[in-house]
């Protein structure tokens with residue numbers, strides 16, 4: 055090992071291509087789909103599906119790297135590639151990045167907690183000819199950060215060997231595209247977290263795959279949001295929903311250890327730096343726009359001067375650059391650790407804490423500095439500020455990730471530090 | 473390739489430096505500050521770790537090649553022990569490293585072997601000036617070419633070991649450009665303040681004001697020889713020196729605060745179990761990591777001749793200085809009233825932590 059910061063060639067090449075996608079397929083329609091919430095940008099969806107299939111990816115934006123033969127010394131960079139992809143797509147439009155076809159968090163849950171048969175059964179569909187989605191339903195009206203408080207229940211009907219699920223889920227990203235039948239989309243699914251034994255707490259929690267169209271599932275509404283409006287966020291009710299026994303991911307026995315829940319948490323270690331990357335893409339877009347506008351108006355940033363000689367605007371921009379660059383390096387380190395099979399719970403959450411902070415700060419400051427130019431809907435900057443805020447909320451709020459970091463550095467359990 | 477782990481050689485170096493920092497510097501830090509003195513034995517022991525020696529090629533008497541990343545790692549580790557001690561141990565680098573980077577062949581041959589041959593010996597450099605908007609690229613100390621000589625005028629501040637120094641590398645403004653000049657201790661017109669500088673922190677490190685009044689030196693004493701040198705990369709190296717030392721100071725305060733928070737009780741629980749404290753610690757750790765990576769990247773750019781290294785070093789230094797103030801302030805906060813008492817190390821760390829915004833030129837990688 056060594057300390058090195060040279061962007062690997064495959065990533066450099068991929069970024070050039072994706073930047074074209076961001077500039078030509080995303081930016082031009084960004085505003086339209088922000089103003090027309092709940093419309094679907096089919097041009098982007100279909101283009102991305104085709105492009106990813108052509109690139110041999112399949113399954114959407116996932117770690118696609120196959121084990122290398124021959125040249126075995128080259129270390130894996132799958133997660134690093136993915137983080138870089140997400141960053142540049144989010145630079146284009148983070149809401150649209152979220153509706154890039156594929157399994158998303160639903161497939162991630164299957165990949166983390168499923169048996170080989172389940173993976174085969176549920177994941178191959180993302181490779182088909184038409185765009186297909188999956189979503190993950192953890193959050194409930196009464197249980198957000200505190201996932202142990204979920205009330206959705208799954209009870210085994212021994213006669214039919216089916217699980218019967220009842221409950222209510224909210225804020226499901228991609229819930230509509232994963233569950234509702236659309237002619238242009240393949241058959242998707244939602245992964246629902248429910249308890250099979252409420253007395254067992256977290257140890258009783260399991261994830262269930264519910265296929266699109268299953269009876270008893272109802273999409274109650276699509277939320278109207280501050281930002282990322284092109285990404286559908288569904289509220290879903292489950293009334294006596296029946297799924298086959300084998301749709302439960304992992305093992306049915308309630309063990310003392312919380313393997314089920316740990317599966318969910320392991321997913322977060324992998325996905326938090328990716329969410330960080332998505333936020334940082336938006337922040338970079340905002341900072342670049344800010345610098346561009348300033349330069350058009352004759353303000354050049356004089357790097358190298360002591361603070362005392364800089365204007366306030368210059369100082370703000372310099373501080374924003376420090377934030378953005380360092381947050382990106384933290385994200386890279388977290389995914390680099392994932393690629394190299396190093397345990398990264400601490401780095402993963404630190405990258406999310408940092409990205410949540412800097413993404414909101416940078417976009418909000420950029421709007422402030424540009425005044426009316428920042429606030430007008432004539433430009434995308436105001437939208438980016440609205441889009442950015444979600445980075446500090448989902449996949450663990452800033453506070454929850456601070457808790458994870460603090461527990462890690464202090465060696466505390468969840469009980470010792472709540 | 474991205475990669476975030478020191479190589480084997482670097483790890484070995486970190487381990488020895490860490491031992492010295494932990495056993496020698498950290499244990500004596502407060503006492504030295506109070507006594508306003510650094511024992512020569514302590515400095516020599518640090519010198520013998522060979523950080524500077526390892527940066528200098530064999531042809532000039534050293535045993536290695538300068539690697540900025542390695543120096544960043546070592547400096548953070550040593551400064552974790554104590555800032556004044558670290559700056560003292562590495563004072564000769566302030567003179568030697570610029571010569572290594574930008575000196576003429578003659579200057580390298582003349583100075584490098586003799587600096588690193590034996591025990592620690594006082595060679596130093598003078599960059600800082602006493603003005604609120606001190607700017608290394610717009611110095612008030614002037615250099616003027618007068619036929620075959622150079623005339624220096626101005627006053628330098630915070631010059632470590634100036635009193636005992638054999639030679640001082642003085643930075644001055646030559647027609648709007650910063651250049652280094654080697655000034656021997658017996659130069660006419662050079663005077664060193666009787667009294668040591670008195671600062672908010674760093675009281676163990678002897679520093680002086682250096683005044684130059686029509687000091688005349690030969691053209692060949694200009695760094696790089698008669699035609700001079702580029703200052704940019706020296707400045708970037710100084711910025712990274714400051715940034716890495718800042719990381720060490722921040723890490724030290726963070727570690728003290730973390731351990732204290734796990735011991736100290738209030739309202740029936742450890743204070744670390746209170747979110748208000750735990751979140752401070754989480755943010756301290758996060759920000760240290762952020763600035764560490766920014767510093768590493770800039771150092772890597774320095775080693776690999778990347779175009780934007782100067783901006784990167786500037787950003788790393790600016791960010792690390794802010795971060796260290798934030799972290800060392802919280803170190804005191806987490807100790808509460810006890811943090812305000814000088815026998816607790818977080819107190820000195822906060823005073824030292826403030827210094828990085830202005831102490832450019834006291835460490836180099």
Ligand SMILES: Cc1cc2nc3c(=O)[nH]c(=O)nc-3n(C[C@H](O)[C@H](O)[C@H](O)COP(=O)(O)OP(=O)(O)OC[C@H]3O[C@@H](n4cnc5c(N)ncnc54)[C@H](O)[C@@H]3O)c2cc1C
Pocket residue numbers: 159189190191192193197198199200224225226227228279287444447448449450451452453454457472747
């Ligand atoms: C657009 C969008 C998309 C989403 N997508 C999904 C999805 O696909 N799947 C899914 O399952 N969920 C999704 N979520 C839900 C998201 O993960 C939750 O909103 C988030 O975890 C916070 O939960 P909450 O909203 O219930 O807030 P609460 O948990 O009620 O938190 C409220 C406030 O209290 C703070 N807080 C809570 N607990 C603590 C604590 N222990 N210590 C200190 N502070 C605390 C929080 O940080 C927050 O500031 C999405 C949400 C949104 C808005």
